[in-house]
Amino acid sequence: MARARLDIQPIEEVQSLKSRTYDALKVAIGTMKIYDAGAELRLDERALSLQFGVSRTPLREALAQLEQEGLVRIAPRRGIFIVRKTKAEVIEMITVWAALESMAARLVTQVASDDEIASLHKLVDTFDSADLDAHMGEYSDANIRFHAAIIALSGCRLISDITHGLFTHVRAIRQRTIFEKDRARRSIIDHKEIVEALEARNGERAERLVREHTLKLRDHVEQFVQLA
Amino acid sequence: MARARLDIQPIEEVQSLKSRTYDALKVAIGTMKIYDAGAELRLDERALSLQFGVSRTPLREALAQLEQEGLVRIAPRRGIFIVRKTKAEVIEMITVWAALESMAARLVTQVASDDEIASLHKLVDTFDSADLDAHMGEYSDANIRFHAAIIALSGCRLISDITHGLFTHVRAIRQRTIFEKDRARRSIIDHKEIVEALEARNGERAERLVREHTLKLRDHVEQFVQLA
DNA sequence: CGGTGGTTTCTGGCATACCATATAACGAAA
DNA sequence: TTTCGTTATATGGTATGCCAGAAACCACCG
Helix, strand or coil, X not given: CCCCCCCCCCCXXXXXXHHHHHHHHHHHHHCCCCCCCCCCCEECHHHHHHHHCCCHHHHHHHHHHHHHCCCEEEXXXXXXXXXXCCHHHHHHHHHHHHHHHHHHHHHHHHHCCHHHHHHHHHHHHCCCHHHXXXXXXXXXXXXXXXXXXXXXXCCCHHHHHHHHHHHHHHHHHHCCCCCCHHHHHHHHHHHHHHHXXXXXXXXXXXXXXXXXXXXXXXXXXXXXXXXX | CCCCCCCCCCCCCCCCHHHHHXXXXXXXHXXXXXXXXXXXXXXXXXXXXXXXXXXXXXXXXXXXXXXXXXXXXXECCCEEEECCCCHHHHHHHHHHHHHHHHHHHHHHHHHCCHHHHHHHHHHHHCCCHHHCCCCXXXXXXXXXXXXXXHHHHCCCHHHHHHHHHHHHHHHHHHCCCCCCHHHHHHHHHHHHHHHHHHXXXXXXXXXXXHHHHHHHHHHHHHHXXXXX
């Protein structure tokens, strides 16, 4: 008798209450405009456990994880506070980003295939200087995807993880970062140069271009962005 | 009446059971020669809570933190396993280290004082090539201190934190990394060149030297270190 | 009216009991 | 003896209650 061949999909793994609570909290905090509030924002374990419909135990574990990531600060018998990043901390995050993404660019020239590098073209070519005026919003997304793609193509999982963690923090800042037309225009030029260096397998140059590109953003934030 | 002026010292802050348990576990895991064991090492919540004399709650929070750092893996209803880093993961960690420390070197040339940079001399001059034969063990420590000093002088707290986290993982590997005399000798030369570049405030060169120095270590591990 | 000391309440830390399920142990049938 | 279904046990996940300490409140006294 022929053996039945069911195309079985693995059972969806039900996530623990802890991780689901963690995700929900992260989204809630991430989308909150914490920099518009005057006073320091406080959370309450018991109130949250009621809102999420879980007991305090998984909620506490989720909060502890968020604390380790630096999104909240837990003060015993005081409360749980959403942390607002200082400008200096944001500067440091962008600096680390520059270090990691430039290393990623170097790795791309060593490990990525020609096709993979060519795929970056699409992300760059989509926006030409002429289109900028009308599509500033979309450009911002494409910009992020471009940098994420370089990191992904590096094949270094650790760099991906760390930068992903940083991005969570910077998201709140992004809402306040004004992307002027001039910066975007210059940014596109930078991106094209970066792709060229990657295609030429010029690791040194790609690394330098990426670093300088990101440090420009750092200096821009340093000069023009005001937090809190 | 004159007001009494007691020279009060702040009361020492009692650490939570969670953080103390965390530290104890980290030390216990860090000093364990996990790569010599054959089978995968498993921990047990209840047994550990008895050994540490705390309830499962703070112990679980400590374990959750260790899991996030990647030192253990918690499998529901299976057990808690000490994670053994693969060679590829170690390579990635060294790569990230190279990226961060080279950026730190660049920052040092921008923000550190002459005195601070001069202090690096002491760490380098302590060991001359001639002394190497007799003091290989000490050199290993001095080597670590040198790199930690560069990172500290960069003033970038985030780089310090990330590299400190990486070091925890690499410690277990260090026991297996043979520091041959030749590598150490070459390493001292590298260090001297790095200090010279820092003193000359040559950010580009310092960055490159540090990166190449650490990538040498990566390639050495890639070639000669065998894990698990 | 202001300050001082006690008291209440609120909040996170911790302990513990129970739950769900993966795994092991066991036993009966083939 | 092997195999397969059943049961027992082990183990992490979750809920809940109590505790200690900080902040807020209040009454009392100067």
